[in-house]
Amino acid sequence: MHALYDLAVGPLAWLAFGVFIIGSVYRLLAMRALALRKDGAFVAYVSWPHAFKSLAHWFTPFGALGWRENPGVTIATFIFHICLFLVPLFLMGHIVLFDTFRGWSWPALPDGAADVLAIVVVVICAYFLWRRLSVPEVRFVTSAQDVLVVSLVGLTFLTGVLAYHRIGDNLVLTTLHILSGEAMLVAIPFTRLSHMLFGVFSRGYIASEFGSVRHAKDW
Amino acid sequence: MSTIADRLIEDEGLRRGVSRLTPEKIEKVFKELIAGECGARLKTYVESCVRCGMCAKACHYYMSHKDPSYTPVAKVSQTMWRLLAAGGRVEPQVIYECAQVAYTECNLCRRCIHYCPLGIDTGYIISVVRRLCHKLGVTPQYIQDTAHSHSAVLNQMWVKDDEWPDTLQWQEEEAREEFPGLRIPLDVEGADFMYSVIAPEPKFRTQLIYQAAAIFNAAGLNWTMPATPGWDNSNMAMFTGDSEIMSRVERAHYETAQRLRVKRIVMGECGHAFRAVYDVANRWLGWKWHPVPVVHSVEFFWELIQQGRIKITHKYADPVTIHDPCNIIRGRGLMDKLREVTHFLCENVVEMSPNREHNYCCCAGGGVINCGPPFKNVRIVGNSIKAEQLRATGVHTLVAPCHNCHGGLEDIISKFGLGMHTKFLGDLIYELMEKPEAE
Ligand code: HEM
Ligand code: HEM
Ligand code: SF4
Ligand code: SF4
Numbered sequence: 001m002h003a004l005y006d007l008a009v010g011p012l013a014w015l016a017f018g019v020f021i022i023g024s025v026y027r028l029l030a031m032r033a034l035a036l037r038k039d040g041a042f043v044a045y046v047s048w049p050h051a052f053k054s055l056a057h058w059f060t061p062f063g064a065l066g067w068r069e070n071p072g073v074t075i076a077t078f079i080f081h082i083c084l085f086l087v088p089l090f091l092m093g094h095i096v097l098f099d100t101f102r103g104w105s106w107p108a109l110p111d112g113a114a115d116v117l118a119i120v121v122v123v124i125c126a127y128f129l130w131r132r133l134s135v136p137e138v139r140f141v142t143s144a145q146d147v148l149v150v151s152l153v154g155l156t157f158l159t160g161v162l163a164y165h166r167i168g169d170n171l172v173l174t175t176l177h178i179l180s181g182e183a184m185l186v187a188i189p190f191t192r193l194s195h196m197l198f199g200v201f202s203r204g205y206i207a208s209e210f211g212s213v214r215h216a217k218d219w
Numbered sequence: 220m221s222t223i224a225d226r227l228i229e230d231e232g233l234r235r236g237v238s239r240l241t242p243e244k245i246e247k248v249f250k251e252l253i254a255g256e257c258g259a260r261l262k263t264y265v266e267s268c269v270r271c272g273m274c275a276k277a278c279h280y281y282m283s284h285k286d287p288s289y290t291p292v293a294k295v296s297q298t299m300w301r302l303l304a305a306g307g308r309v310e311p312q313v314i315y316e317c318a319q320v321a322y323t324e325c326n327l328c329r330r331c332i333h334y335c336p337l338g339i340d341t342g343y344i345i346s347v348v349r350r351l352c353h354k355l356g357v358t359p360q361y362i363q364d365t366a367h368s369h370s371a372v373l374n375q376m377w378v379k380d381d382e383w384p385d386t387l388q389w390q391e392e393e394a395r396e397e398f399p400g401l402r403i404p405l406d407v408e409g410a411d412f413m414y415s416v417i418a419p420e421p422k423f424r425t426q427l428i429y430q431a432a433a434i435f436n437a438a439g440l441n442w443t444m445p446a447t448p449g450w451d452n453s454n455m456a457m458f459t460g461d462s463e464i465m466s467r468v469e470r471a472h473y474e475t476a477q478r479l480r481v482k483r484i485v486m487g488e489c490g491h492a493f494r495a496v497y498d499v500a501n502r503w504l505g506w507k508w509h510p511v512p513v514v515h516s517v518e519f520f521w522e523l524i525q526q527g528r529i530k531i532t533h534k535y536a537d538p539v540t541i542h543d544p545c546n547i548i549r550g551r552g553l554m555d556k557l558r559e560v561t562h563f564l565c566e567n568v569v570e571m572s573p574n575r576e577h578n579y580c581c582c583a584g585g586g587v588i589n590c591g592p593p594f595k596n597v598r599i600v601g602n603s604i605k606a607e608q609l610r611a612t613g614v615h616t617l618v619a620p621c622h623n624c625h626g627g628l629e630d631i632i633s634k635f636g637l638g639m640h641t642k643f644l645g646d647l648i649y650e651l652m653e654k655p656e657a658e
Contacts, residue, residue, distance in 0.1 A: 031259050038258025041502040058336055065577055066334035070273045077271075077336075131272075138272035140220055140287040141296045146270045195267035195337055202263050203338035210332075213498060215552030216576050218332055 001171050008178040009097070016182035023189035024197055031198065042205070050211025051204030057219035058203055064219035073131075080124040083117045084153070088181075090114070093164065111164075118161050125154030149192050156180040222288050223297050223316045223324075230593045232360030233318050240311040240355060248354050249307025252347070261347060264339045265303060268292060274341065277334035279579045280324055282604040289601070291331040291341040294320050298348045318357045321348040323594040324601070326585035327458075328545040333577060342585075346460065353460030361591025365455040368418075370464045373471050374451035376418035384446050386421040390429045394436075398655060401436045403428070406479065407443035413476045413511075414444050416487040417453035417622055424622075430649040431487065437655055438528040442485075449475030452486050454495035458586025462503050469500030476511040483512040485519045488643045490546030490621035491584055498550060515547050517620050520644055521556040524563050531564065531651040538567040539642075540612040542628060543578035544621035552576075557644075561618055564647045569612045579605050581619070583627025598627065599634045606635035617641045 035043050057063040067074040088094055092108040099105045109117075128150045132142045159177035162168055187193050210218035253261075275281050275290035287293055298317040302309060327342035335341075352358060358366070368377045378386075384405060391403040404410065414435070420427050435442050444450060449471040456464035473496075476484050486493055493515050501509055514522075523529045541561055547553045554575040561568055573579070582602035587594070609617065609632070617632075617639050619625055625641050632639045 031263065034262065035259035038256075039260055041505075041507075042260060044507050054338075058338075064333065064336075065573075066273050066277070066336060069276045069334065073271060073273060132270075135272065136220065137275040137281070137287040137290045137293070138270065140290070141270045141272065141292050143270070192267065192269055195269050198263045198267045199337045202260075202267060203336070205260075206332055206338040206340055210549070214550050216549050216554075218338070218576075 001175065005171060005175045005178075008175055008182065012182055013178070016185045020185040020188055023186075027189045027194065028197055031201075042209070045208050045213055046205060047208040047212040048204070051207045053211070054207030054218050055200060055203060057217075076124050076127055080121060080128075083121045087114055087117050087121065087157075093160075115161065115164060118157050118164075121157045122154055122161060125150055125157065129154070145192060149187065152180060152184050152187060156184050220287055223320050226597075227315065227319060228323075228593050228597070230319075230359050230590075232358050232363050233315050236318075236352075236355065236357030237311040237315045240314060240357070242308050242310060245311065245314060245355060246306065246308040249302055249351060252351050252354060253303075253307075256350070257347060260340070260343060261299075264344055265295075265299065267337055268295070268335075268339055269337070271336075273336065274331040274334045274339075277331035279330075279582055279604050280601045282579075283601050289324065291325075291335075294325055295341060295344050299344050302348075302351070314352065314355055314357050317348050318352040318359070321345050321352060322359050322362065322458075323587055323590050323597060326545070326580045326582060326587050328580035328584060329549045330545070330577070330580060332549075349458070349460035350462065351460070358459050359590040359594070361593075362455055362459055362586050362589040365589055366459045366461050366464060369451075369454065369456050369468050373448040373468055374418040375453045375455055376422040378418050378421055378451075380448060383421060383448075383450060386425060387428065387444060390425055390432065394429050394432050398433060398436055400655075401432060403432050404443045406446040407441075408478075409480050410443035411441040411481065412443075412483050412485045413479055413481040414442055414485050414487070415450055415452040415472060415476075417489045417492050418451045419453075419622060420487065427487065427643065427645060430645045433654070434523075434529065434645065434648055434652065437652055438523055440528075443479060443481065445475045445479060447475060452484075452492040452496055453489065454492060454500065455586060455589055457495045457499055458491070458589065465495065466500050466503040469495060470504060472496065473510050481511065483514060486513060486515050488516045488620040488622065488645060490544040490550070491586075491623055494546040494550050515551060515553060515620075517547060517553045517557050517560060517644065520560050520648065524560060529648060530653040531648075532653050533651060535565040535616070535647055535651060536567075537616050538569050538614040539565045539616040539618050540569045540571050540609070540614045541574070542571070542581065542617055542619040542621075542624055542641075543575055544619065544624045545578070545580050545584055547621065548578060549576055557620065560644055564644070564651055565618075569614050571608050571612050573608075579608060581605065581621075581624040581627035581631075583623045583630070584621075588623055588626050595630070599630050602627070602631055603635070606631050606637060609637055609639060610635070615639050618644065618647070620644050 061074055061078045062068050090109040091114050092111055095105055095108050131138050132147060133139060159173050159180060163170060163173040163177050188196055207218050210216050274292055278291050280289040298320050325345045329342050331341045365375045368375055387403045394401045452472055454465055454468050496513050543554055582598045587598050615638060619628055619641050620643055628641050
């Protein structure tokens with residue numbers, strides 16, 4: 001187990017970050033090249049001012065029609081995504097690791113706050129899973145991959161929380177936590193989680209069409 | 220859960236089309252289409268859709284049927300995702316199902332873009348499915364007939380070359396009884412604008428040409444209509460997925476305007492035609508903007524009112540409500556001008572809710588009404604949400620500056636017994652305007 005832990009925290013961590021970063025950059029560049037090659041009659045209308053204006057609405061809770069009409073999902077998804085970035089980036093446990101291995105350090109969230117936010121993420125993942133299985137219009141379009149990606153995020157946070165609280169075998173859970181966190185990073189460029197990479201561009205593009213050609217808002 | 224397979228409707232065009240297919244043939248055409256015409260948009264949309272279902276409430280079909288197989292994302296899952304997952308190698312029956320979803324259960328109204336946080340354009344994905352069905356020869360019979368007509372005579376309704384000027388002259392004659400000096404100027408080179416209409420106007424709604432001529436005459440405008448093909452601005456080929464015919468029609472329309480050396484094209488009160496001319500066909504032809512500027516009637520009437528060229532004797536007294544046609548609102552942002560014109564003409568305007576860019580579609584657009592009687596019930600029952608929206612206004616007059624909307628709304632009004640009647644802006648202006656004295 002110790003060997004696996006060492007592997008996970010050492011070489012695999014490098015690998016995961018490498019695949020995540022290089023994979024993401026590759027996917028973005030490849031998609032850009034494809035757009036320029038095949039979607040010329042649409043790329044031509046891209047207008048950043050319109051894109052930013054629309055994105056500002058869509059990054060505001062209840063700032064767009066779709067958010068207002070789906071209040072439950074809106075609250076859940078905003079909290080979920082904010083914590084998704086906030087907790088791992090500003091977690092004392094993580095910063096300590098960077099400090100130990102690379103000598104990098106930055107301010108951390110108070111442990112208690114991070115803990116609560118992490119638990120919130122686990123709860124929201126459970127809510128997302130529940131929606132997938134029981135809300136008819138969501139279930140109709142759910143495939144195994146959708147269940148998998150939410151579970152992966154949920155598992156990473158859950159094992160992190162359990163490890164922090166020393167519930168269960170700490171070494172096993174920490175190792176499991178690190179492995180699932182790494183799997184999640186690797187999954188971002190190659191699964192539905194790639195919405196993190198492409199989401200702002202797909203919205204920005206359609207906002208440009210609405211703004212510069214159709215003179216109508218898209219939020 | 221029910222799916223499209225549980226509600227198939229017999230259509231001769233679809234049935235004949237699929238009878239000629241094999242899985243190998245479908246696979247070949249599908250692969251060529253994806254490799255040849257699709258790029259980053261389709262790929263991103265399909266991959267990054269998080270299947271959250273937020274778009275469900277956008278779609279009037281879903282809001283009316285409350286059946287999960289009618290949500291925007293469900294339409295994509297039952298068509299494009301299914302085809303992609305199989306690499307295009309599917310049984311012909313699957314193409315029947317895809318065609319029925321794509322042609323008769325989506326109006327390409329773009330309302331769902333206001334709901335999807337990722338900005339996924341379901342209408343575009345559905346257009347790609349239509350393009351595939353067209354290439355496979357699987358199109359509903361009625362709409363295919365209109366596309367054939369575009370191909371043969373460059374208009375939607377099989378209007379023959381000589382019937383067109385005849386009809387205009389007939390309308391001119393009729394109108395001269397009311398306005399003796401009135402002309403419908405044919406083929407006048409260098410006029411300020413060319414007025415173009417959709418083929419159903421000379422075919423069944425000649426009154427609209429009469430009214431337009433009366434309004435332009437009263438306003439003292441320097442205008443013309445072409446005497447040759449190229450006069451029809453409608454474009455059903457755009458909706459069948461026949462981009463080649465679509466662009467021939469549009470090229471003829473623009474080239475006619477160029478031949479007449481007019482300053483711009485003014486288009487009648489039609490939404491889909493505007494979409495074709497303003498937003499879609501120009502791109503297929505490789506023109507980023509328009510070789511001749513185009514304006515929709517709503518904007519044109521607004522200008523005339525601003526310039527004081529339209530004078531009315533009184534305002535329309537009964538309360539009216541406004542239907543915002545997708546193709547000129549989400550398609551061109553004319554919501555404010557439409558309101559200014561309506562308020563200029565009417566005493567009392569009651570807004571429906573939601574309105575402007577968020578308005579529900581009439582469920583006739585996107586070629587759906589043109590798929591004809593077999594699918595009529597689906598689109599009417601599929602828009603009970605619109606009926607509720609209309610009923611809640613409590614008014615009896617509905618202003619809708621779009622031909623398709625008129626068709627769809629009238630069907631809904633009669634089905635749900637709403638006791639309303641629909642009006643074009645042209646109807647109202649003609650009714651209310653100061654008519655020049657007969658000399
Ligand atoms: C890349 C490899 C990762 C490593 C090496 C790692 C390591 C750790 C460690 C050592 C802890 C502390 C456990 C303890 O206190 O005993 C921890 C906690 C945690 N980690 Fe990670 N982690 C990784 C990735 C992630 C990712 C990607 C996420 C989420 C996106 C994440 C979320 C958490 C959470 C939520 C906690 C618990 C916080 C709490 O309840 O206080 N970790 N992680
Ligand atoms: C800038 C980055 C991101 C943006 C703008 C974004 C946006 C969104 C939006 C709008 C949704 C749909 C609403 C919902 O169902 O909750 C969504 C869903 C989701 N996102 Fe993200 N996201 C981002 C990054 C991420 C990352 C990094 C992850 C995980 C590693 C992630 C995981 C998920 C999951 C699992 C869902 C699906 C929830 C469900 O099952 O319904 N997102 N995201
Ligand atoms: S009909 Fe309109 S709202 Fe419904 S899926 Fe098609 S484009 Fe979207
Ligand atoms: S709202 Fe957008 S991301 Fe969500 S299911 Fe609909 S199309 Fe997919």
